[in-house]
Amino acid sequence: MHTRVVQVEEGKDNVISVRTGQYKAFRPKLPLVLGLFLAFSVTIFIISVSTINYTGLQSVVTTVTSTFVPCREDEPNSLSKWIQPPPVLIHNMTDEELLWRASFWPRRKGYPFKRVPKIAFMFLTKCPLPLASLWERFLKGHEGLYSVYVHPDPSFTSKFPADSVFHQRQIPSQVAQWGRMNMCDAEKRLLANALLDISNEWFVLVSESCIPLYNFTTIYTYLSQSKHSFMGADDVPGPFGQGRYNENMEPEVPITKWRKGSQWFEVDRDLAVTIVKDTLYYPKFREFCRPACYSDEHYFPTMLTIEKPMALANRSVTWTDWSRGGPHPATFGESDVTESFFQKIFDGVSCSYNGRNTSMCYLFARKFAPSALGPLLHIAPKILGY
Numbered sequence: 001m002h003t004r005v006v007q008v009e010e011g012k013d014n015v016i017s018v019r020t021g022q023y024k025a026f027r028p029k030l031p032l033v034l035g036l037f038l039a040f041s042v043t044i045f046i047i048s049v050s051t052i053n054y055t056g057l058q059s060v061v062t063t064v065t066s067t068f069v070p071c072r073e074d075e076p077n078s079l080s081k082w083i084q085p086p087p088v089l090i091h092n093m094t095d096e097e098l099l100w101r102a103s104f105w106p107r108r109k110g111y112p113f114k115r116v117p118k119i120a121f122m123f124l125t126k127c128p129l130p131l132a133s134l135w136e137r138f139l140k141g142h143e144g145l146y147s148v149y150v151h152p153d154p155s156f157t158s159k160f161p162a163d164s165v166f167h168q169r170q171i172p173s174q175v176a177q178w179g180r181m182n183m184c185d186a187e188k189r190l191l192a193n194a195l196l197d198i199s200n201e202w203f204v205l206v207s208e209s210c211i212p213l214y215n216f217t218t219i220y221t222y223l224s225q226s227k228h229s230f231m232g233a234d235d236v237p238g239p240f241g242q243g244r245y246n247e248n249m250e251p252e253v254p255i256t257k258w259r260k261g262s263q264w265f266e267v268d269r270d271l272a273v274t275i276v277k278d279t280l281y282y283p284k285f286r287e288f289c290r291p292a293c294y295s296d297e298h299y300f301p302t303m304l305t306i307e308k309p310m311a312l313a314n315r316s317v318t319w320t321d322w323s324r325g326g327p328h329p330a331t332f333g334e335s336d337v338t339e340s341f342f343q344k345i346f347d348g349v350s351c352s353y354n355g356r357n358t359s360m361c362y363l364f365a366r367k368f369a370p371s372a373l374g375p376l377l378h379i380a381p382k383i384l385g386y
């Protein structure tokens, strides 16, 4: 019933625009034209009603839709400009302009169009993507449920073939150094670019050495059904945690809210906007969290603990091996990638998911060297499910 009404309404629009044209052309014969128009409208109405009744709705609706779509796209103020992702990712906005633009936030509940929420995979990389073919295989067949963004070192221009998921997915980038505020700037830049696509709902930060540990469907379900975002946020006593806090950050950042977490996070759209819109905590961290305070380990976990504590799972879903000690985690190469290596990652872990205990705690793992690609491609169908 609803569709039929819409069809008649659009038919009416069409007739009215025809009439306007005739009115201008034959002004002196107005009554005649009006009479003809009335007869014409009635005929059209009868034809459309009988067509709906006797030949079915489908063909009529299709015809009407295909006639009207080009008109709407040409309209400068149509809804599509807000719901279509930007056709190209390269833009000339400054960070200031980009963060402002990305902080736009619909305040009305729900979406007036069919929105399929996507995972945005945000690659923060120093070099080309040596494990690209593994990711290609992981994402294959799930088009429409993910988007990819690459923030490389600015000296590097990616050249991926047209059929690659990484093709033209590079965003304007700047130098990012480990432990510095410009690392957080790069992460914000990725979030902000990904926010420009209104369908992106979950934002996953990964590096060139990260791999997925499950197939796409499993990861999509895990993230979409979670009540929390996966950001590590621990209250760590001692020199490497609370010891890095600087009292000058008060009162915006009290020590009771000081948190530490791995840089590799997953946040939902609400938290992503909370991060890009921040102008309150940023100056405090830029000024008072400098090495040996590493802002990429503290800024997001701390500001989100203050702003949205209930939205955080307080754990990361990216597995990292710190057991070898030192400031950098272990890197795994060709000879490390075996079935028993992955059993060690999967077995004997326990964590909370939506308030329940689970043994499925990690969705991604790092760090893998380029030499690990061969064995990973070999082992993935059996062990990782893709």
Ligand SMILES: *[C@@H]1O[C@H](CO)[C@@H](O)[C@H](O)[C@H]1NC(C)=O
Residues within 6 Å of the ligand: 092, 093, 094
């Ligand atoms: C970006 O490009 C547009 C034209 O494409 C130009 O008008 C604008 O000034 C540029 N902005 C910056 C910040 O360079």
Ligand SMILES: *[C@@H]1O[C@H](CO)[C@@H](O)[C@H](O)[C@H]1NC(C)=O
Residues within 6 Å of the ligand: 215, 216, 217, 218, 385
């Ligand atoms: C993904 O993995 C799950 C669990 O291992 C499995 O049940 C499912 O069939 C897999 N889906 C696809 C599309 O391979």
Ligand SMILES: *[C@@H]1O[C@H](CO)[C@@H](O)[C@H](O)[C@H]1NC(C)=O
Residues within 6 Å of the ligand: 228, 305, 309, 310, 312, 313, 314
């Ligand atoms: C994470 O920590 C915050 C406080 O820092 C707490 O409010 C929140 O409930 C915690 N999240 C979970 C899932 O326990």
Ligand SMILES: *[C@@H]1O[C@H](CO)[C@@H](O)[C@H](O)[C@H]1NC(C)=O
Residues within 6 Å of the ligand: 350, 355, 356, 357
């Ligand atoms: C979850 O497991 C831990 C031990 O691993 C246990 O202490 C805790 O009570 C369990 N929680 C629930 C809700 O079962």
